[in-house]
Amino acid sequence: MCDNEDLCFQPPRALAPCFNDQGTFAKGFLCDSQMNVPLPTTSFSSDYKISLPLSMETQIRKLKLSMEPWRELVLFTNKLLLWERNFYATGLLAGTTVLFTLILFCDPNVLTIMSLIGIAITLSDYFMPIILSSVFKPETWTPEKQKEYEEICTNIILYKTKSQLLISSFCRMRVTNPKLYFGVTISALIVLAWLGSTVDNLLLSYIAVSFVVMFPGMQYHGKLKNFSETFSKLFNELVENAKVRVGQKKLQ
Numbered sequence: 001m002c003d004n005e006d007l008c009f010q011p012p013r014a015l016a017p018c019f020n021d022q023g024t025f026a027k028g029f030l031c032d033s034q035m036n037v038p039l040p041t042t043s044f045s046s047d048y049k050i051s052l053p054l055s056m057e058t059q060i061r062k063l064k065l066s067m068e069p070w071r072e073l074v075l076f077t078n079k080l081l082l083w084e085r086n087f088y089a090t091g092l093l094a095g096t097t098v099l100f101t102l103i104l105f106c107d108p109n110v111l112t113i114m115s116l117i118g119i120a121i122t123l124s125d126y127f128m129p130i131i132l133s134s135v136f137k138p139e140t141w142t143p144e145k146q147k148e149y150e151e152i153c154t155n156i157i158l159y160k161t162k163s164q165l166l167i168s169s170f171c172r173m174r175v176t177n178p179k180l181y182f183g184v185t186i187s188a189l190i191v192l193a194w195l196g197s198t199v200d201n202l203l204l205s206y207i208a209v210s211f212v213v214m215f216p217g218m219q220y221h222g223k224l225k226n227f228s229e230t231f232s233k234l235f236n237e238l239v240e241n242a243k244v245r246v247g248q249k250k251l252q
Contacts, residue, residue, distance in 0.1 A: 056157055063153045069129035071149050072136045078152050083217035092213050100206045 067074055083089045103113070173181045195204065218224050 056161060059157045059160075060150075060153050063157060064150065067153070069132065071141075071145075072132055073128070074152060075145060075148060078148070081213070081216040082220045089214065089217055092217075093210060096206070096210050096213055100202065100209075104202060 079085075080088050080092065108116075170181075215224075
């Protein structure tokens with residue numbers, strides 16, 4: 001027996017991921033009861049409450065402060081990407097098409113495109129906060145907008161953390177399963193090299209940018225889920241038909 005319980009050796013206990021009823025955001029993180037130090041809780045409302053590690057709380061706080069001058073534009077961009085109105089999806093695709101059509105006709109080189117992007121970012125960083133502060137007064141900022149703004153910042157950090165975990169898991173596979181790691185890596189690079197040599201660079205860029213711009217709305221409205229279900233159903237039907245034909249040939 002040990003007189004001082006704080007100094008006694010405590011055997012390690014298994015830590016299970018926290019699965020909350022509110023959603024999948026807390027999945028993969030440890031529950032408060034499993035930590036020695038209580039985790040801070042970010043509460044936006046009674047129906048939007050998740051527990052986050054301290055490092056993520058700090059990242060969310062920094063992100064909110066850094067995007068404070070842009071918060072009205074952030075809210076509009078979120079509505080635009082999630083297709084809050086029916087014509088937003090068409091507008092996004094039309095804007096992307098017009099932009100790449102201009103690039104096609106002007107035919108600038110890569111250095112010119114990068115310079116123009118840098119100029120646009122620099123001018124926006126300087127003038128946009130001034131324009132937004134003059135157009136949107138502080139009195140128009142409501143608690144509902146603040147709640148939506150905090151949810152957006154939280155989702156950005158959560159998706160960033162999830163991406164980092166996926167990348168670290170893939171890199172860890174180099175040690176845990178090197179054959180699978182090198183097989184997947186080499187196959188993916190060969191496919192990318194084949195696409196790059198077959199399809200035009202501008203067309204590839206247009207497809208990639210269009211997919212990135214449309215992805216949040218497709219995921220939010222369940223389009224990706226419907227597409228995956230349809231694709232899996234067609235694939236299963238093809239497999240079944242192939243099995244039937246193989247069986248018929250064997251009988252013959």
